[in-house]
Amino acid sequence: MKIIYLNGNIRRENSRTNDLANYFLSLLKEKGSIEEINIMDDCPLPKNTSFFAENYQIEAKYYHYAKKVKDADLIVLSCPFYDMGLPSLVHAFLENISLDGLTFISTKDSFLPNIKAKKLIYITTRGDRIDDNETKDGASFYLKALGKLWGYQEVINLSYSGTDVNDVIKTNQNKNIAYQKAEMIAKKLLKEQKDGI
Numbered sequence: 001m002k003i004i005y006l007n008g009n010i011r012r013e014n015s016r017t018n019d020l021a022n023y024f025l026s027l028l029k030e031k032g033s034i035e036e037i038n039i040m041d042d043c044p045l046p047k048n049t050s051f052f053a054e055n056y057q058i059e060a061k062y063y064h065y066a067k068k069v070k071d072a073d074l075i076v077l078s079c080p081f082y083d084m085g086l087p088s089l090v091h092a093f094l095e096n097i098s099l100d101g102l103t104f105i106s107t108k109d110s111f112l113p114n115i116k117a118k119k120l121i122y123i124t125t126r127g128d129r130i131d132d133n134e135t136k137d138g139a140s141f142y143l144k145a146l147g148k149l150w151g152y153q154e155v156i157n158l159s160y161s162g163t164d165v166n167d168v169i170k171t172n173q174n175k176n177i178a179y180q181k182a183e184m185i186a187k188k189l190l191k192e193q194k195d196g197i
């Protein structure tokens with residue numbers, strides 16, 4: 001299993017999301033190759049007016065990253081929850097690797113999905129008590145929509161919330177549940193790989 005890991009954990013080693021993602025990936029390590037793209041190291045700029053200029057050139061590294069995402073069997077995206085959604089850094093990265101001819105193909109009538117992965121694992125932690133896929137979770141909503149363009153059919157959430165509210169017991173319970181869920185998701189993915197699904 002070829003896994004592409006998009007690491008958007010802005011606080012790096014201090015990040016709780018980073019810890020959860022590392023735990024999850026450690027469970028898959030033996031059975032797959034994991035390639036990491038560190039989004040912070042390649043801070044992309046969002047598209048601006050210049051993008052529409054006649055001779056605008058997309059930086060080669062984004063073709064390169066888009067190709068890796070296109071060819072992966074599984075996409076893992078990990079980043080903190082900011083302002084009810086993805087950090088803009090992560091959003092800008094996705095925007096820069098969403099490329100016609102790679103992650104999707106435009107035709108006269110529509111856009112055709114063009115990536116191999118059927119699933120995207122979205123790993124996050126949230127400061128407030130916000131559940132996956134509730135109205136306040138703008139990130140999952142966006143990632144599901146992006147799947148319609150690129151072609152992955154499922155967004156699997158791995159998260160816990162309440163990291164910044166004053167109830168350590170409850171937050172630790174949520175955290176334990178998330179770590180158990182990481183094991184369940186990894187087990188299921190490995191079984192699917194074994195069964196050739």
Ligand SMILES: Cc1cc2nc3c(=O)[nH]c(=O)nc-3n(C[C@H](O)[C@H](O)[C@H](O)COP(=O)(O)O)c2cc1C
Binds near residue numbers: 015016017127
């Ligand atoms: C700039 C910024 C924006 C944030 N926005 C939200 C938010 O909209 N909702 C929320 O529940 N938590 C929000 N948080 C809290 C983070 O989601 C929370 O601290 C998270 O656990 C950070 O993950 P990390 O430890 O991996 O950095 C925000 C934190 C920062 C720094």
